[in-house]
Amino acid sequence: ISGSRLVVKPAALGLNVCAFISVCLSEDNKYPEVVEALKLVPEIVECHFTTGPFTVLCKVYARNNEHLMELLNGRIQNIPGVVSTDTIISLEQSLSREVPVAYKPKTRSRKGKKAEN
Numbered sequence: 001i002s003g004s005r006l007v008v009k010p011a012a013l014g015l016n017v018c019a020f021i022s023v024c025l026s027e028d029n030k031y032p033e034v035v036e037a038l039k040l041v042p043e044i045v046e047c048h049f050t051t052g053p054f055t056v057l058c059k060v061y062a063r064n065n066e067h068l069m070e071l072l073n074g075r076i077q078n079i080p081g082v083v084s085t086d087t088i089i090s091l092e093q094s095l096s097r098e099v100p101v102a103y104k105p106k107t108r109s110r111k112g113k114k115a116e117n
Contacts, residue, residue, distance in 0.1 A: 015043070015061035017068050018090040022054035023082055030081030031055060037079040043071055054086065065089075 010018065025034060031049060038047050038058060046059035058076075062068035068087070077085055 010061040017062040019060045020088045021058045022086045023056040024084045025055045
């Protein structure tokens with residue numbers, strides 16, 4: 001267990017838009033500096049170093065689309081090392097859960113067959 005937390009619905013704070021922003025960097029080695037700059041944007045609630053066509057994926061909450069545009073144009077895209085962004089707006093969160101405490105991954109035997117758990 002890494003801690004406990006109080007979960008507040010973002011809409012209760014006036015944050016009505018949830019978006020995922022993928023960030024492309026000029027060079028992958030710019031990641032540490034870019035992440036430090038992203039940490040200064042309080043609307044960013046998650047930041048992931050990823051594989052694939054972009055380097056960073058951020059989950060963001062904004063008041064409205066205008067606020068989201070300000071975050072993109074005025075904050076995130078102005079960070080040195082950020083080349084481009086792509087944004088997806090979430091229309092609804094259909095599922096949210098933690099990893100179950102009782103989760104036990106399937107194991108494999110040495111011959112590659114599933115072992116009985």
